[in-house]
Amino acid sequence: MELFKNTNFDFLGKKWLFIIASVVLSVSGLTSILVKGGLKYGIDFRGGALMTVQFTSTPPLDKIRQAMSRKIKNEITVQNFTGANAQGQVEIGTELLEEKQLNANRQAMEEVLRETFGQPASGKPDFNNTSKEQIAARLRDPLARNNVPMSDQQLQQLAGAIADYVNSPRYSGLITDFNQLSGVPGMNSGVLDTIRQTFYLSQYHVMSVEMVGPKVGAELRQKAVLATLYALGGMLVYIAFRFEWIYGLGAVIACFHDTIITIGLFSIFNKEISMTVIAALLTLVGYSMNDTIVIFDRIRENLKFSRRESLESIMNKAVNQTLSRTIMTSGLTFLTVIALFIWGGPVLHSFSFALVCGIIVGTYSSVFVASPIVLFWRNYADKRGKGGPAPAVASRPAESARKSPARAAR
């Protein structure tokens, strides 16, 4: 099966259409960033506290916000996740202006949740927010009183089994009825009754807490941006060394273009830039660079064999020759990323969103951004420098050594 055989599309002839599209996308992204007063950073870059809470059913978000604002003075954000795996998950974020608040904030948030959605008055601990160790410690005496005494080791084992059972994806750490525990290995009615008497069940389970001091956040952001810029610089130097400097520049501008558009889309869709998103951006830079080099490599190869043709038609030929590969690779990578986007869960959501955008933009930027930059520069240099330098650099290292074994084998 072959999809593209000897195609001959005039890709570069339509470059203006795509360049305009790129400019529109970049500008609207940048405008959105400007209008919204900068990028929306995640907790890890901005500094703040973020709590992910699983509720049995999504509660009114306003209720959470109001309850929180009684205890916490700074800005509070409450939003719920959407998606197949995130029913009833709510993210509560507060600002942190000082490192010193780090400790107090978590306690305040937990207290508010307990008062609003739990029964602190019952005097019992909440089963849905109790650690394995606490379960063991709390059950020791009541079990003995109910004539189901256990050795310390048995107790630890039981607590471990209960925790594993409740934390499995089936319950996600939140049970609504103590009878659901009957499936725990080693459970019997005596133990179950004791648990029922000792604990109560609240309507929520704290899944994760993330707190970052503002100083560390700013540092982390700065470092990530710097590392990315240095990495782009390193790639520019390598490509300039292997091809020509204008190729390096073209490739790096294309990557930059992809990053800008993806970040712009994040701003337009009101998504936060977090460390995970940076990892995704790094992935898309690697992907886009890979794509660009494959096409550049083919251009370089074609330049050696057909020196008479115009650079534009050589480029067109290279894009057409690699078209089948481009479609296959992009298509397959896209499939993987789409799977992550749909089934990957809330933690991977913004990560896969960045990759979905990045793969589309990254694929077309190789053809419509990187190549035109080289073309424009060549045409400009040719016009100015009467004849200009020879178009190709094309010194494939070990060219002859590479050919010989193949010939010898024939």
Add this chain to the structure above:
Amino acid sequence: MRKNLTSRTVFIAVILLICVFGIIGFPGSPSALVRNVKNNIRLGLDLRGGSYLILEVQVQDAVKTVAQQDIERLKEDFRKQNIHYASIDANDPQTVETANTIQIDVKGIPSAEANSVRSIVSDRYGEWILTAVNSSDYYLRMKPTELDQLKRDTVDRSIQTISNRINTIGVTEPSVQQYGSSSDKYQILVQLPGVDDPQQVKDMIGTVANLQITAVKEGPFASKDAALSQHGGILPVNTILYKLLPRGGSEGEQWFLVSRLPVVTGHEMRNASSGPGDLRRWDTNFTLSPDGGRRFATFTEANIGNKLAVVLDKQIVSVATIEARIEDRGRITGLGSQEEAMELAQFLKSGSLPAGVVYAQENSIGPSLGADSIHAGLVAGIAGLTAVVFVMLVYYKRSGVNAVLALVLNTVVLMAALSYFHAVLTLPGIAGVILTVGMAVDSNVLIFERIREELRAGKTVIAAVDNGFSKAWWTIVDTHVTTVVSCAFLFLFGEGPVRGFAVTLVIGLIANVFTAVFISKTIFDYELSGRRGMQELSI
């Protein structure tokens, strides 16, 4: 190229066996297999659940402590040599960044004594540099090398103390290490797998735990004012008032006037334990370092009958009377309950943090979220890979099997490398794996498309395969080296998660060159060997 087919096959087999061993070890049973895989492929806290804290060591505290101790020594030395002075003070740097500005100001030295001051400082205070402001005033600044050493020691000792404290509460596999690569960072990363509420650990680490054993001058007093009025509102030199930590049901506040200069400090405390004592009371035993023991012996010998106070964080946790000369082994007797004795031992044993710590970051990922993430990631990964395998097989038919095999082996080699390097797989690491898989697919596609082109141009199957591989080779080198170059920069300048991404990606790319080019070519060669005239290739 078809030469060495046997040796290449053997080489590949050996490498793959080593890799498989790295992942599963020698499992004796299915459950051992699962256990080995879990041990070898270590998941980061973001996937497994757990807490991590990043603390900033307030190194300026340690610098100030040294300055204060040296001021006391200076005063003592000046007194011995009858050098008069108006004042000796240190400044008070408040942040980690300004720790280097520490300075001791010596004022009002008679000009005749200038030379003796210089020789005292150069002989006995080697870590300081003395500079004259004018004929009577001087300042001392710490040498930069000494400052760096002191700050590094402070961080090292904090790491030591914090790990000791965490180990006492029995967290499984905790890790306490320096965080950040740059030398001007004083951060500590504490990782606590499986702990979803680090409050207990944070309580244990404490904010500023400064342990001293010091002489009690007077007391107890019922209140601070009572103590102050005894001395007309001004405390005697080198003394300070501390309150005794209240015990349940005790008779109200107790204040003691104690010496500012401790006899021993927390870092000279080697061990402490509790045990039953006489008359149904409880004892706490402790051991001191040799150096601390020598000083303690001299002091206790001269002060039998006097009282000593154990001061933790500017609060007295215990007051005891010296009954005999104590060297490096001492016993505090007559404690009311086992809990009290155990708690005191804990206080003594926990050592003192040489400087306060500030929490810069705290993350807890509940085990349920970790399990959910792994589950969702696996479902998505399997769905994505199934689609890729399906398309490859339909599009490249028989040769697609080659590509799929290369992809699977790539993952095996990558996982084995992570296991051998004791690397931890985190979410950004998975991003690296995804890009690796993308580039692995791309390498195969590049080669296959080249082979197809050659076949279209009318080459024989063998020539087409050889040319396809050799022509795609430099493209693959260029894409891979470019990415490795960028990873090198990410590793050098990035931190934490960015580094994890870079490491995984580089390993994956090296594995990919091995699987997608070397192994894949060997399989093609094997299939074509002995069938030189083969006219068709399933691609």
